[in-house]
Amino acid sequence: MKKHGYNFRDYSFDYESGSPAALGNYLAQCILQMGQQDGANEQGNYRSKSYESVNPPLQVAVPGAPALVDPNSWQPLKLTVPIDQDGHRMLECKCGGKPLIEYDGAVDPGGRPVTTLQAFVCPDWGKVQPFALHKKDRNIYQRDGQEYWVYHDPGAGQLPRLEMNDNNQASSDYAWNFALVAAWSGLLDPTDGVLWDISPGSTGNILYYPKNLVELRDFYNQETGRDAGSGHKINPRTGQPYAPQLVPRGDFTRVAAEFWAEGPDKETVAGHWFALLNYVNDQPGLVKKFNGKGRLMTDLEWDVKSYFALAGALHDAAVTTWGIKRWHNGIRPISALRYLAGLGQSSDHKSPSYNPAGIPLIPGKIELVKKGDPLAGDRKENVGKIKFYAWKGPFSVTDPNTQTAGAGWILAENWFPYQSEEFITPPYAGYISEHSAFSHSAAEVLTLLTGDEYFPGGLGEFSVKADSNFLNLEKGPGVDVSLQWATYRDAADQASLSRIWAGTNPPFDDMPGRLIGDKIGASAFLLAKKYFYKDNDHDGYFSFEDCDDTNPAVHPGAPEICDKLDNDCNGKVDDGIPCPERQ
Numbered sequence: 135m136k137k138h139g140y141n142f143r144d145y146s147f148d149y150e151s152g153s154p155a156a157l158g159n160y161l162a163q164c165i166l167q168m169g170q171q172d173g174a175n176e177q178g179n180y181r182s183k184s185y186e187s188v189n190p191p192l193q194v195a196v197p198g199a200p201a202l203v204d205p206n207s208w209q210p211l212k213l214t215v216p217i218d219q220d221g222h223r224m225l226e227c228k229c230g231g232k233p234l235i236e237y238d239g240a241v242d243p244g245g246r247p248v249t250t251l252q253a254f255v256c257p258d259w260g261k262v263q264p265f266a267l268h269k270k271d272r273n274i275y276q277r278d279g280q281e282y283w284v285y286h287d288p289g290a291g292q293l294p295r296l297e298m299n300d301n302n303q304a305s306s307d308y309a310w311n312f313a314l315v316a317a318w319s320g321l322l323d324p325t326d327g328v329l330w331d332i333s334p335g336s337t338g339n340i341l342y343y344p345k346n347l348v349e350l351r352d353f354y355n356q357e358t359g360r361d362a363g364s365g366h367k368i369n370p371r372t373g374q375p376y377a378p379q380l381v382p383r384g385d386f387t388r389v390a391a392e393f394w395a396e397g398p399d400k401e402t403v404a405g406h407w408f409a410l411l412n413y414v415n416d417q418p419g420l421v422k423k424f425n426g427k428g429r430l431m432t433d434l435e436w437d438v439k440s441y442f443a444l445a446g447a448l449h450d451a452a453v454t455t456w457g458i459k460r461w462h463n464g465i466r467p468i469s470a471l472r473y474l475a476g477l478g479q480s481s482d483h484k485s486p487s488y489n490p491a492g493i494p495l496i497p498g499k500i501e502l503v504k505k506g507d508p509l510a511g512d513r514k515e516n517v518g519k520i521k522f523y524a525w526k527g528p529f530s531v532t533d534p535n536t537q538t539a540g541a542g543w544i545l546a547e548n549w550f551p552y553q554s555e556e557f558i559t560p561p562y563a564g565y566i567s568e569h570s571a572f573s574h575s576a577a578e579v580l581t582l583l584t585g586d587e588y589f590p591g592g593l594g595e596f597s598v599k600a601d602s603n604f605l606n607l608e609k610g611p612g613v614d615v616s617l618q619w620a621t622y623r624d625a626a627d628q629a630s631l632s633r634i635w636a637g638t639n640p641p642f643d644d645m646p647g648r649l650i651g652d653k654i655g656a657s658a659f660l661l662a663k664k665y666f667y668k669d670n671d672h673d674g675y676f677s678f679e680d681c682d683d684t685n686p687a688v689h690p691g692a693p694e695i696c697d698k699l700d701n702d703c704n705g706k707v708d709d710g711i712p713c714p715e716r717q
Contacts, residue, residue, distance in 0.1 A: 172263040174256070184280055185257040185460070192469055194558055197547035199472040205296045208563040209469040210252040214529075215556045252561040260284060260457020265446040266661035267453060267654075275461060282461045285454040286653060288646035293462055293565050294347060296474075298491050307347045309474060309493055311640035314356050315467045317499040319524035319637055321359040322391070322552055323541035324384035324612050332386050332615075334593065335376035336365040338624030343648055350641045354634070356496070359387065361631055366620045371419070371592035379618065384541070385611035389598050391552050391636040392605050393617055394569060394629045396560065403568050404448040407576035410594070410625065411444055414580065419590030424666065426585015439666055444579050447658035451575040454654060455568045455647070464565025467637050468551055468558065475520035475546030486518045493546070499523050500546075509545055520546040525637075528555040531608050538608045551637030554607055559638050567639045570647025571654065573626035578655025580622040587621045594619045626651070 135142040141155070149157035169176055189209035190201040202209055260283045267285045275282040294307035321328075330336075340363045344353045353362045368375050396403050414420055415437065422436040423429065431439070471493070478487035479502060481495040487502060495501060503509050503519045510517050526539040527550035551559055560568075581587045597616040598604045605611070619625040630648055633639040692701040696713035700706060 173258075174262045175258060180256050180259075182254065182257040185254050187254065188463075189469070191251055192472075194468070194550070194555075197472075197545065198476045199469050200476075202469055202473050205298075205470060205473050206465060207463045208254070208465055210254070210561065211468070211558055213250045213252070213556060213558060215250065254460075255560075255562050256456055257460045257562070258456075259452060260454075260460055262453050264453045265450050266657040267450050268657070277461075282457070284457045284461045285450075286650045287458060287461070288566065288650065290462065292347065292642060292646050293464060294642060296470075296491060305491055307642070308470075309480060309491075310351065311642050312467055312470045312474060313494050313496060313500060314354060315634060315637055315640050316471055316493075316522045316524060316546070316549065317356055317496055318359045318387075318635055319522065319549070319552070320499055320541045321387050321635065322384050322525040324382040324388070324538070324610060325540065326382075326384060328383040329380045330360075330383045330386055331378045331380050332618065333376045333379040334366045334369070334618055334620035334624065335378060337618075338363045338620055338627065339366050340364075340623075340627055344645050345649075347642060350645060353645070354641050359383070359635070361627070363624075363627065369592035369620070370588060371590075376593070376618075376620070379616060381611075381613055381615050385613055385615050387635045388552070388605055388608075389611050389615045390617060390628060390632045392607070393596060393598075394632040395553070395636065396569075403572045404452070404576075406629070407444060407448065407572065407580075408441070410576075411440060411580065413594065414584070414590060415440070417590035420584065423585065425582060425663070439662070440583055442665070443583055443659050443662035444576060446662050447575040447579045447655045448572055450654045450658050451568075451572045451651060454650060455566060455571045456562075458566050459563040459568075462563070462565045464563045464643065466559045466564045467640060468549065470640075471522075471549050472547055475522075475549075479520060487520070493520060503545070507543075509543060516545060522546045522549055524549055525552055528553065528558075528607060534606060534608050535603055536609055538610055549637075552607065553636065553638065564639050564643045566647040566650065567630060567633055567643040568647070569633045569639070570626075570630040570644050571651040573629040574623070574648045574651025575655035575658065576651075577622035577626035578652050579659050582656070582659040587623065589619060589622065592620060594622075594625060 144153075144155040145159060146153060146156040147160045147163060149160045174180060175182075187210050188204050188207045190203070191210045191212040192199055192201060193212040195214050199209070264285070271285050273284045273287050275284060294304050294311065296308045297305050337360075340361065342362070344350050355361070366376060394406060401409060415422075415433075422431045422433070424431065424439060474491075474493040478489035478492035479485065479495050479500075480488070480490055480492040482488065483490075485502065493500060499522070501521055501523075503516045503521050505514060505517055507517070507521075509519075509521055521543050522545075523541060523543055525541050526544060527548065528539075529550075530539045531537045553559060584590075595616045595618045597614065598611060600611060600613050600615075601609065602611075603609065617628070619628065626648070630644050634641065634644060692703075694701050694709045694711055696708055696711050698707060698713075700708075702709070
């Protein structure tokens with residue numbers, strides 16, 4: 135601002151003076167005041183006064199999940215490195231000039247709390263004032279003397295529960311979902327020789343989404359790591375097929391997992407979609423007409439209206455998702471997988487370590503440690519335990535700029551998702567996936583906003599150069615990788631799938647989020663449109679250029695006639711003309 139000659143210390147609110155800075159300050163103050171009373175508890179740093187985890191923390195450096203009490207409920211993590219309240223790693227924490235030995239309850243030099251213990255972030259967000267959510271979509275539940283607001287509740291029927299020592303369908307669904315997460319973790323190896331065509335010609339274009347737990351098994355391919363997308367035969371904007379892009383599967387899955395990741399020093403889940411909106415707005419093929427209709431907008435008008443609509447949808451996605459997270463309190467894969475593996479295997483009652491509530495064995499992906507196995511241990515103490523062929527974890531790399539963890543056989547009790555050691559897993563319940571709900575709500579808005587399901591030119595992309603250290607966790611990718619999407623929904627589906635590759639959500643977290651996000655996006659767009667355009671004849675269609683959407687003769691400056699319409703668009707019907715039929 136100083137470079138461009140602006141005074142960034144202008145705190146005036148006197149917008150009547152004509153000062154753009156004062157108007158900006160005034161508007162910002164209005165937004166801040168709104169945030170003080172929207173139910174988010176900003177004054178209390180968004181902390182909950184009532185939420186308590188039923189599970190003691192999982193110490194990630196300790197094998198297994200020995201402290202887990204309820205395998206159906208979220209478990210906070212005890213990390214190996216101290217973080218501040220924003221999740222940033224504190225490399226040299228000192229308090230009063232002395233190094234912090236016990237971080238919990240201390241503060242960093244800037245006065246922020248420093249801890250190694252996760253807390254559920256914003257568990258009360260379901261009660262925040264929404265944008266376009268309706269009371270008819272809300273259920274109010276009671277439990278332990280507390281009230282829970284849940285919009286678009288997918289229901290507990292979509293959330294499988296593990297029933298101890300009972301080989302029932304619910305336990306089978308639970309184990310299958312988390313076993314798929316473990317199996318897909320092994321796909322994060324760029325040296326396995328598997329090549330994928332990741333162009334829109336082979337990915338995206340999902341025609342059907344599962345509606346129940348049974349259908350999930352046909353949608354997600356446990357063996358290959360892909361979903362049911364059939365790809366697009368041609369780019370409808372160019373009329374040409376999409377050029378193939380063959381890359382190592384492990385490079386693609388790692389890049390996608392990192393691109394869509396959240397955490398310290400990264401874009402938030404919502405932030406990804408504002409970044410994509412910015413990308414779309416800069417494309418020469420974008421026609422800036424609201425819903426693809428009416429007149430061309432100026433860049434400023436388009437920015438204001440598109441940001442407003444997208445922000446409304448993402449806000450409602452947050453309210454909805456966190457209400458569901460708090461009520462259902464779903465467990466994350468790191469806790470569930472370590473716990474299941476600790477119980478044993480549920481595939482063969484004649485084999486060692488059998489437990490009907492254990493994890494199913496998958497040859498080459500989930501197996502038992504046997505005698506002579508390199509993982510057996512010097513005293514054969516690990517014989518009979520479960521092992522995964524999986525990513526080796528953040529602690530297997532000492533220099534992420536030069537080393538790659540790769541995949542290999544590890545003890546299941548030491549499994550980690552594809553996340554950094556100061557994050558490991560998001561600090562809140564898993565069900566439903568915030569990536570899925572946010573991304574699908576945003577994709578729906580962008581589709582309706584532009585009036586086109588496709589990115590401008592039929593292609594959106596984000597390119598990563600080989601050995602660019604883009605991954606942060608380890609060296610790579612080994613080749614150039616371009617994430618490409620034909621449609622906005624294709625991008626949303628990739629964001630959703632990336633959380634399974636990353637190991638932070640199972641399929642049953644993912645799919646309800648996608649379906650709910652579609653509803654949220656459509657409702658938010660409809661309400662946003664009402665702020666800009668009117669349905670003058672109440673037929674359900676909004677004008678995008680004229681004051682009346684059914685009569686092209688009605689437009690600003692038109693002569694007033696006795697027709698019960700606002701012909702000159704001044705907000706007055708007939709401007710007081712004495713119409714004979716009304717006398």
